[in-house]
Amino acid sequence: MQLVVARVGRAHGIKGEVTVEVRTDEPELRLGPGAVLATDPASAGPLTIETGRVHSGRLLLRFEGVRDRTAAEALRNTLLIADVDPNELPEDEDEYYDHQLMDLDVVTADGVEVGRITEISHLPSQDLFIVERPDGTEVMIPFVEEIVTEIDLEEQRAVITPPPGLIDDRAEIASSREEES
Numbered sequence: 001m002q003l004v005v006a007r008v009g010r011a012h013g014i015k016g017e018v019t020v021e022v023r024t025d026e027p028e029l030r031l032g033p034g035a036v037l038a039t040d041p042a043s044a045g046p047l048t049i050e051t052g053r054v055h056s057g058r059l060l061l062r063f064e065g066v067r068d069r070t071a072a073e074a075l076r077n078t079l080l081i082a083d084v085d086p087n088e089l090p091e092d093e094d095e096y097y098d099h100q101l102m103d104l105d106v107v108t109a110d111g112v113e114v115g116r117i118t119e120i121s122h123l124p125s126q127d128l129f130i131v132e133r134p135d136g137t138e139v140m141i142p143f144v145e146e147i148v149t150e151i152d153l154e155e156q157r158a159v160i161t162p163p164p165g166l167i168d169d170r171a172e173i174a175s176s177r178e179e180e181s
Contacts, residue, residue: 011072
């Protein structure tokens with residue numbers, strides 16, 4: 001199985017390093033020296049990581065054969081893809097790979113069917129489940145402990161306790177202003 005683990009950003013310096021937007025919870029495992037990664041577009045790879053280091057909070061990588069800024073800049077926006085055993089599990093029991101969560105049924109704690117996870121969006125602040133409802137509409141559910149209370153891979157379901165208004169239109173609107181007469 002192939003998983004996107006990073007996206008190449010800007011060139012850094014003049015010796016072929018690039019910044020990367022990490023898209024894995026295990027960068028030390030997936031993006032270490034010697035790792036061979038497929039690419040999208042495929043014509044850019046495969047790429048072998050020669051060195052990696054953190055600079056000002058950003059991961060910088062250098063690939064074998066990429067020796068100058070021009071070559072590094074040509075890789076910008078390339079997706080880095082790792083081959084992963086489909087049966088491999090993350091080290092932390094409360095973590096999941098995207099492929100484990102795709103197609104899970106989403107139900108509320110009281111058993112009401114919400115839909116099925118069709119996509120997982122990784123945002124800087126949190127991850128979102130994109131859930132297709134039975135009527136074909138979509139709802140976005142933040143993948144946070146307070147809302148997603150249980151992931152049951154054996155039963156192929158995610159249990160949620162949504163706040164009012166997240167999956168229905170019965171939001172409670174609170175106002176600090178007094179109602180006008």
